[in-house]
Amino acid sequence: MSHSVAGEPPSAGRRAAPLTTAVYSAAEWELLISLPGRVLVAAAAPGPGRPERGVMASLAGLDAVAAGRAFDSDLVRAVVTAIYARHDGTPQPVERLTDLVDLLAACRAASRVLGRRADPADSAAYRQWVQSVAARVCRAVPGGRRVDQPATSADRRFLDRLGAALGLG
Incomplete structure (x- = not known):
């Protein structure tokens, strides 16, 4: 159960936001929770030198997203929780599929x-x-x-570009 700073439970009917989410604006939080799904879709999409991967790849990506629940990071766990909370039966806006340039820009923004x-x-x-x-x-x-399977050279280029946009390389 979440408690306020004073140790009191949150108001009835109102959940306290995890501390990790409180520092982000709504737009920033939306970026952080939508990015893993966008990356999954882009990684599974066919492209020059990259085959269409199909259901197994999508399932592998979903498994990797879910694995975030076990990360030793409050932020990653909060993002995974928010991703799963979106699928509570309420209609969600349909995200437009973006090209690689848009995805890399979103990674840099995140x-x-x-x-x-x-x-x-x-x-x-x-x-x-x-x-x-x-x-x-x-x-x-x-x-x-x-x-x-080892990544193809096109996959390695995709992963290298993604890593650079995420500030990992």
């Missing part, structure tokens, strides 16, 4: 937000987690049953 507002360890954990979502998708065997 990195700037994290640099300004997040604890350095949480910032690094979030950025590495998002990168791991893409890496898991890129390692999925198209149409296969296992998720352990």
Whole structure:
């Protein structure tokens, strides 16, 4: 149960926001919780030298998103919680699919937000987690049953560009 600073429970019918989310504006928080899904979609999309991956890759990406629940980062766990809370049956706006340029710009924006507002360890954990979502998708065997294929050279370029946009490389 969440408690206020004074140790009192939050007002009845009102949930206290986790401390990690309180420092972000609504737009910043939306960016942070939408980015893993956008990365998953982009990593699974076919492109020059990159095959269409199909259901197994998407499942691998979803598994990587869910793995954030076990991260030693309050921020990553809060983002995963928010992602899953969105799927409570209420209609959500349909996000438009964006191209790689838009995705990389969103990654750079998220990195700037994290640099300004997040604890350095949480910032690094979030950025590495998002990168791991893409890496898991890129390692999925198209149409296969296992998720352990080495990335193609096109996948490595995609992952390198993503890592650079996230400030990881």
